[in-house]
Amino acid sequence: MSDSQDDLEAMKARVAEMEAEAAKLREMQETLEKEGHDLKEDKEDVDARSIYVGNVDYESTPEEIQAHFQSCGTINRVTILLDKYTGHPKGYAYVEFAEPSFVANALVLNESLFRGRNLKVVPKRTNVPGMSARGRGRGRGRGRGGFAPRGAYRGGFRGRARGGYTPY
Numbered sequence: 001m002s003d004s005q006d007d008l009e010a011m012k013a014r015v016a017e018m019e020a021e022a023a024k025l026r027e028m029q030e031t032l033e034k035e036g037h038d039l040k041e042d043k044e045d046v047d048a049r050s051i052y053v054g055n056v057d058y059e060s061t062p063e064e065i066q067a068h069f070q071s072c073g074t075i076n077r078v079t080i081l082l083d084k085y086t087g088h089p090k091g092y093a094y095v096e097f098a099e100p101s102f103v104a105n106a107l108v109l110n111e112s113l114f115r116g117r118n119l120k121v122v123p124k125r126t127n128v129p130g131m132s133a134r135g136r137g138r139g140r141g142r143g144r145g146g147f148a149p150r151g152a153y154r155g156g157f158r159g160r161a162r163g164g165y166t167p168y
Contacts, residue, residue: 047126049100051107053093054120056080062093068114069095073102094124 053065062078069075077096080089097103103123110121 044126046096047124049098049103050094050096050124051103052120052122052124053095054091054122055117056089056091056093056119057115057117058089058091060089060115064115065093065095068112068119069106069109072097072105072109074098 051069053069056065060080062080065080066075066078069078074097075095076098078093079096080093082089095106097106107121107123109119111118112121113119
């Protein structure tokens with residue numbers, strides 16, 4: 001009798017441990033969700049005070065870009081994007097300012113000359129998940145139908161030729 005009672009007590013203790021662990025997990029999940037929401041808001045705030053700089057010379061450094069935009073206001077960060085496979089610059093950068101009002105000052109430098117190139121300066125846009133650069137919906141791949149000039153091969157089954165040798 002006491003053996004089954006000991007088992008029951010052990011099970012109750014394990015259940016209590018599991019319930020405490022589940023409560024801890026729920027609490028952690030709530031804090032993560034809150035931080036994720038704050039992070040999303042922070043990203044939008046950062047994007048609101050950032051600019052996209054296109055046509056940047058490949059040899060330029062973040063310090064040079066910072067010097068070019070220094071007159072617009074206080075700069076928090078300059079990011080030159082690199083190709084992830086080659087490590088070479090992509091030719092554009094992002095400049096994050098301390099205040100959103102400095103973005104308007106920076107837009108004045110659109111088409112300004114930097115290392116022999118005319119820069120393209122526009123406000124940084126916030127990417128919306130699910131929207132790609134090509135738009136929404138189905139892609140414009142090679143589909144069935146459409147126009148083909150007379151005599152053009154449009155795919156599908158051609159059938160077997162009669163008689164002679166056809167190498168292709």
